[in-house]
Amino acid sequence: MIGTGHTVYVGARDExxxxxxxxxxGGRPLPLDVTDDDSVSAAAERVRAEAGRLDVLVNNAGVIGLGNDAHDATAEQVRMTYETNVFGAIRVTHSFLPLLEASEAPVIVNVSSSLGSLGIAGDPEQFTSILPVYYSALAYNSSKAALNMVTAQYARTHPRMRINAVDPGHTATDLNGHTGPQTVAEGADIIVRMALMDTNGPTGGFFGNSGPVPW
Structure with a gap:
């Protein structure tokens, strides 16, 4: 995004x-804790005061969290994962919607995962080109499935916006202890491509670096 003419705000809960x-x-730091209403509201107000609008929102915050063992998981453990992965995306989107509506070509990119695909979960061996190894994780996988549906609902109710979920693939980040085979640049490719689409681009879809990902 840097170098494409965008002013990029980098949201982070650790200032x-x-x-x-x-x-x-080369971006601007933006204090932002997606689990805190006041923090999100303050971040949106700052962007409004400095820029007046928002052209692209990337909801990238995510945690592996607890509650991933389907035998032992408690509702509270799963809720904690959803607080960031699902409710955080809704909280941020809700606060920034007025700024997106002020844009001529608003875009929302929700960073999901092919682990949240119901199609892949039902038959992992059929989709090894998309997800070579399937990992069972109750809280994380179900939170990404929920985020996919959240994406679809926003897209249906905001047809002027381009709103999609993306799967960056197994990328080496802090989230997975840098075990992913992809570099951050490789994982970010689909995020940047969807963020920079024009008004003729798709909306309400789920995409990876190789194309559509099954719901």
């Missing part, structure tokens, strides 16, 4: 790390 990342990328 020090956010400032470091923004400096490395």
């Amino acid at each position: 020090r790390l956010g400032e470091k990342a923004a400096a490395e990328l």
Whole structure:
């Protein structure tokens, strides 16, 4: 996104790390904890005051969390994962919608995972080209399935916007202890491509680097 004419705000709940990342990328740090209403409202107000609108929103916050063993998971453990992965995306989207509506070509990209695909979960061996290894994780996988439906609902109710879910693939990040075979740049490719689409691009879909991902 940097270098494409966009002013990029880098949201982070840890202000020090956010400032470091923004400096490395050439963006602007934006204190933002997606689990906190006041933090999200303050972030939206700052963008409104400085920019007046938002052209692209990328909901990238996510945690593996607890509650991933389907035998032992408690409702509270699963709820904690949903607080970031699902409710966080809804909270941020709700607060930033007025700024997106002020844009001529608003876009929302929700970073999901092929682990949230019901189609893949039902028959993992059929989709090894998309997800070579299927991991069972009750809280995380179901939260991404929920995020996919959230994406579809926003797309239906906001037809002027391009709103899609994306699967960056198994990327080496802090989320997985840097075990993914892809680099961050490779994982970010689909996110950036969907973020930069024009008004003729798809909406209400689920896409990976190789094309559509089954719901």
